[in-house]
């Protein structure tokens with residue numbers, strides 16, 4: 428398949444990001460990954476699809492590292508057509524247990540990371556007069572949940588950032604959208620949320636089937652395609668029909 432340019436994905440060593448990398452490689456994108464751990468498994472999966480793979484150890488909270496990564500990706504991979512800001516953490520903490528350090532860490536990785544990676548790659552997209560940015564929120568932002576003040580603040584911030592940026596880069600052929608996954612069966616979330624949560628969510632969804640990473644990747648695939656050209660500033664919920672906005 429002809430290349431569609433390079434898709435940059437943060438946090439793609441594991442979970443949803445890895446699934447997005449595989450799906451976008453199948454779609455014809457070369458893949459560049461920024462993660463704090465080596466994405467060896469992701470590399471194998473992407474290369475098995477016959478696509479080029481580049482990665483670097485990048486902490487998305489570092490302005491310097493994200494800027495350097497954008498320069499490296501341009502040199503190694505050419506034109507970046509898509510950016511998926513997926514890296515995120517979701518530690519459970521009641522407000523009474525949440526100290527300022529943990530609050531800042533969650534905001535730093537989830538929200539500042541999305542901002543810094545966008546700052547690093549938007550100039551290249553403007554130069555090319557084309558780009559697709561997909562940021563990652565969560566359905567928990569729309570739900571009645573405890574243990575999540577900082578996480579919800581970060582995800583709400585991501586929705587706000589995406590709306591604002593979408594308004595500024597639309598004339599440059601760049602779209603900015605948000606995917607809000609429901610409870611999805613990644614290794615990390617199975618461990619954190621537990622089997623009971625996955626069982627109980629089946630009762631709440633219109634489609635009683637636990638969400639798989641591939642279900643999220645299918646929506647990401649659409650949002651980075653040319654077919655989504657007139658959709659921007661939106662938040663797309665993928666949760667089997669639990670939340671309605």
Ligand SMILES: NC(=O)c1ccc[n+]([C@@H]2O[C@H](COP(=O)([O-])OP(=O)(O)OC[C@H]3O[C@@H](n4cnc5c(N)ncnc54)[C@H](O)[C@@H]3O)[C@@H](O)[C@H]2O)c1
Pocket residue numbers: 437438439440441442443444461462463464485486487488513514515516517536540563564565566607608609610611612613614615616
């Ligand atoms: N799994 C779910 O049910 C679910 C639901 C809603 C939203 N989300 C969101 O989807 C995204 C991915 O979740 P997941 O379940 O795949 O998590 P995960 O923990 O499996 O993967 C997250 C990845 O991000 C990387 N990462 C963490 N901190 C980083 C940093 N500072 N810089 C660069 N990379 C970093 C990790 O190394 C890891 O590879 C997150 O933004 C999360 O909030 C997940």
